Amino acid sequence: MSGRVLIVDDDPDTRTLLSAALTEQGLEVLDASDASSALVQLETQPFSLVLTDVHIAGMSGIELCTQIRDGHPATPVIVMTGQAKMQTAVEALRAGAHDFLTKPVDVPHLLHRVDGALRYAELETEIRRLHRVLDRSEPTPMIGESPSLRRVQSLIARVADSDVPVLVTGESGVGKELVARELHRLSANAEGPFVALNCAAVPIQLLESQLFGHVRGAFTDARRARDGLFVRANGGSLFLDEIGELPLEVQPKLLRAVQERKVRPVGSDKLVSFDARIITATNLDLEAEVEEQRFREDLFYRINVVNIHVPPLRARRTDILLLAQHFLDRISARHGKPVKRIAANVAEKLLPYDWPGNVRELENCMERAVALARYDEITVADLPDKLRHCVGGELVIAAEDLDELPTLAALEERYIRRVLRAVKGNKTQAAQILGLARRTLYRRLERLEDQDQDQDPTEDDSL
Incomplete structure (x- = not known):
């Protein structure tokens, strides 16, 4: 036998007897005299089996047994009692016990039951692993052939095998979580769990408990101990979305966890080690957040070892129709509708649209179109109003005097301003779209600001 067993019994002689018998079989044995110390040990290290009186x-x-089932469902429990009552056995099994034994314990019989419980746990672990493999067997592909997406795919492939922290940036809806899942799928920890948390969706009062876990009684509603997401992601990847929304008071604790690879559960004085890759994502300009002192500079550099910027859909228009057809195939199959094609005049509407919601908006658009489609192809009538009325594809230069065309420098200035408006002032994303280094963009913006001081504020700078 192999594994780690926890014996919980208030009788020291029983603990000694069982410990000696199990140790002889090659098992690592720890013990506890009460439930509280048992739960603490369960929170600080994994166990293959628990034996409890x-x-x-x-x-x-x-x-x-109930607490272990809720907090550590993969750990089987054998319940022992000196009173062989049927009611007690039924209660134990209903509480999730794997087996039930009466005292005094017959050692050969105990070893047989322990061996069976350990084999059961191994099978459960293997089944969970196979489920994860099946879930990854048909991952959602990163659809597209544009140069900008190929650069993203290349960078993912280059850093996937490393365990360095990765920061994924990009506008809302571009597929940052998809990048994180692809990093996990291609990593050496692919068989481990992928654990995700949206930092903006959890109240600050619960955020520390979610991330680091807590012990029983740590706060009013802490009726039982729970592992935090860092520990749950052990052997896999932890994805923290919307990291820019993380409250300042939590950031030092996150920095310490990432640096030391250890967390301290809320209410505990013990550190718990974890081994998980840290992937973060944001749609904010974190450098600007650092400058505004809304995000810690040391944490920014710790999570931004490798940056993968996902371009907005308007910056890779050659991927729009590929994505649209992919969503059409998947959605029509799910709904059992024979919608197979996108009409040519629909493509003419999809391509020039700027897609402020990016890939998520395109998917929602195709979901609506399939639901409304009456034929075997999507028609313009199936599109949302804003797409039906979308015109253009050509770059229009606005000028009050059509006989007076702008200079190339003026056109460049107007385009820079338009891109900044489109990305809501996010200079990192603007630099990516414009193909400029961030410092180069800063210098050009400084020149534009100098020009603005001498310009009529009502002058039209639109495209």
């Missing part, structure tokens, strides 16, 4: 201090062995 029914009558222990702090709570009954049945209650402890």
